[in-house]
Amino acid sequence: MHASFDTLKFDWILSRADEEVLAKLALEIMQAVPAIRVLKPPQQGLLMMRVQETVENEPFNLGEILVTECTVLLEEEGLGWGCCLGANEQRALYLAVLDLAWHCLPEWAQRIGAALAEEEKRVAQEEKILAAGVETTRVRFEVK
Amino acid sequence: MGYVPIKGGLKAIEAAEELVTYFRLRGGSPPLEAEQIRDQLRLAVDRVMGEGSLYAPFHAAVALKQAEGDVLEASFILRAYRSTLPRLAYTQTVDTREMRIIRRISAAFKDIPGGQLLGPTRDYSLRLLDLELAEEGTTHVKEFLAAYTFRLDSINAPLGLTFPKVVDMLRREGLLEEPVGGDGTGEIPDITRQPLLFPAPRSARLQAMARGETGGLMALAYSSMRGYGNIHPTLGELRVGYLPVRAALEGKGKLVTVGTVLVTEAEVIARMDGGGKGQQPRFTLGYGLCFGHNEVKAISMAILDRAMRSTVKEAPAEDEEFVLYHTDGIEAAGFTAHWKLPHYVTFQSVLDRLRRRQENQGKNEQKEEVTGDGPKDEV
Numbered sequence: 001m002h003a004s005f006d007t008l009k010f011d012w013i014l015s016r017a018d019e020e021v022l023a024k025l026a027l028e029i030m031q032a033v034p035a036i037r038v039l040k041p042p043q044q045g046l047l048m049m050r051v052q053e054t055v056e057n058e059p060f061n062l063g064e065i066l067v068t069e070c071t072v073l074l075e076e077e078g079l080g081w082g083c084c085l086g087a088n089e090q091r092a093l094y095l096a097v098l099d100l101a102w103h104c105l106p107e108w109a110q111r112i113g114a115a116l117a118e119e120e121k122r123v124a125q126e127e128k129i130l131a132a133g134v135e136t137t138r139v140r141f142e143v144k
Numbered sequence: 145m146g147y148v149p150i151k152g153g154l155k156a157i158e159a160a161e162e163l164v165t166y167f168r169l170r171g172g173s174p175p176l177e178a179e180q181i182r183d184q185l186r187l188a189v190d191r192v193m194g195e196g197s198l199y200a201p202f203h204a205a206v207a208l209k210q211a212e213g214d215v216l217e218a219s220f221i222l223r224a225y226r227s228t229l230p231r232l233a234y235t236q237t238v239d240t241r242e243m244r245i246i247r248r249i250s251a252a253f254k255d256i257p258g259g260q261l262l263g264p265t266r267d268y269s270l271r272l273l274d275l276e277l278a279e280e281g282t283t284h285v286k287e288f289l290a291a292y293t294f295r296l297d298s299i300n301a302p303l304g305l306t307f308p309k310v311v312d313m314l315r316r317e318g319l320l321e322e323p324v325g326g327d328g329t330g331e332i333p334d335i336t337r338q339p340l341l342f343p344a345p346r347s348a349r350l351q352a353m354a355r356g357e358t359g360g361l362m363a364l365a366y367s368s369m370r371g372y373g374n375i376h377p378t379l380g381e382l383r384v385g386y387l388p389v390r391a392a393l394e395g396k397g398k399l400v401t402v403g404t405v406l407v408t409e410a411e412v413i414a415r416m417d418g419g420g421k422g423q424q425p426r427f428t429l430g431y432g433l434c435f436g437h438n439e440v441k442a443i444s445m446a447i448l449d450r451a452m453r454s455t456v457k458e459a460p461a462e463d464e465e466f467v468l469y470h471t472d473g474i475e476a477a478g479f480t481a482h483w484k485l486p487h488y489v490t491f492q493s494v495l496d497r498l499r500r501r502q503e504n505q506g507k508n509e510q511k512e513e514v515t516g517d518g519p520k521d522e523v
Contacts, residue, residue: 001172011400011402012388012401015401025411039180039418040383044229044231045232046226046230046231047389047391048231048233048234049387049389049405050234050235050236050332051238051239051387051433052238052239053350054190054431055311055323055429055430055431056323056431057323058323058345058347059332059347060332060346060347060350060351060354061332061333061336061351062196062351062354062370062407062434062435063193063194063198063199063354064198064199064226065198065389065402065405066198066226066229067232067402069232081400083391083393084402084403085389085402085403086200086201086202086203105264107522110321127303128301129293129298130230131301131302132247132296132297132299132300133292134245134246134261134263134305135261135301135302136261136296136299137247137261137262137264137265138261139259139261140260140385141254142254
């Protein structure tokens with residue numbers, strides 16, 4: 001595993017990463033390691049979103065979220081699992097392959113880490129622009 | 145009551161569907177892309193996701209296209225789509241304090257920790273029709289985006305804004321009722337799995353309202369604000385932002401971040417409660433949260449949440465059965481639309497009864513003329 005991300009961070013960057021970047025890496029890995037096989041083909045499903053409200057601190061079910069999940073397997077190495085928002089079979093497959101490689105194929109983890117570090121920068125720039133846009137709307141109301 | 149099936153009309157129905165397509169396309173303008181609807185009609189998309197109770201922006205956009213912009217119909221289509229899919233898991237319960245804010249205001253306090261951010265709002269804009277939008281072209285779009293992001297690039301703003309909550313501040317000062325629920329161990333009712341029964345637990349009420357129809361929720365909340373009830377709300381805090389979606393799915397075993405969803409949250413501070421023997425008077429609160437950017441819905445939901453918790457039920461908005469049975473857009477629109485279906489047999493029987501009564505009345509009147517008895521109309 002690449003040292004620079006913990007698992008939650010790794011998943012978070014993957015969830016925001018550009019699909020072309022994911023595709024390029026995942027397809028390369030699948031070509032180099034043909035023994036990776038799809039255990040559970042990409043399938044759409046629902047996650048019920050649970051939130052805790054702040055009046056009574058009560059949890060409740062807000063509504064469902066459309067996701068696509070996929071599982072791949074490399075015998076004697078382990079499983080790779082991918083889940084993305086929306087209906088996107090390709091992306092779910094790429095995520096599963098990258099998850100497997102990240103955890104089980106150290107020779108690939110380095111490259112994945114480097115690519116994701118780039119994506120992290122790009123996402124950070126997007127976030128920076130959004131945060132700056134929101135910041136420009138900061139207001140101080142005065143009572144006359 | 146029994147139902148009698150009706151047959152026939154298949155050809156006409158198929159032709160009607162084709163005619164719908166013709167009406168959608170006969171103007172000859174280029175077909176709308178789902179991405180265009182998703183990006184540029186984002187508030188309509190958000191309403192469809194909220195009322196269809198499925199967070200799926202692309203699919204909501206397609207549903208809007210299919211329904212020719214009818215939000216109720218599009219929500220119905222989305223909810224039907226949802227019913228074809230397996231439930232994979234519940235997400236980890238997320239504390240809304242984690243929300244990455246794009247908008248956050250308070251109508252109760254001008255100075256709140258973290259400050260007020262108007263975010264993307266047209267609240268303070270004049271409602272003047274902007275005909276320049278009719279001339280908007282791709283060059284305008286590119287120029288605006290380039291200039292705007294260039295300007296923002298030089299601004300240093302804190303990333304991933306999360307703020308302390310106004311209610312937490314009030315609570316620390318002892319001004320609010322203490323929370324009673326939520327040690328997080330009890331079973332959380334899910335109205336997609338168990339029918340809504342009354343009295344409903346508050347969490348079921350919140351779930352029902354989160355997928356309620358904006359207009360219906362607003363009408364009932366408005367009745368409460370105008371005086372059919374006793375809430376007198378002040379908007380403590382309104383937030384729009386992104387919540388993380390984390391789930392532990394089968395095959396993974398551990399928690400993963402799947403993405404983020406946009407939500408709107410409202411907390412209203414309602415009138416004082418208590419103040420009786422041994423009780424400090426406190427403010428009470430109402431809570432609203434829904435998918436997407438939909439402020440009217442979140443505020444209405446918060447007002448109704450508080451109204452339904454009134455101990456004395458005097459107004460429609462305080463009656464949970466009244467509120468929850470009449471604010472599901474899909475059920476309400478479905479029932480309203482069903483009157484368009486053939487009711488020939490039921491109506492025929494009503495017609496028969498009416499004719500019989502008319503006949504009977506005619507006979508009685510003839511009798512009365514002969515005998516001079518019987519009730520007379522008052523003059």
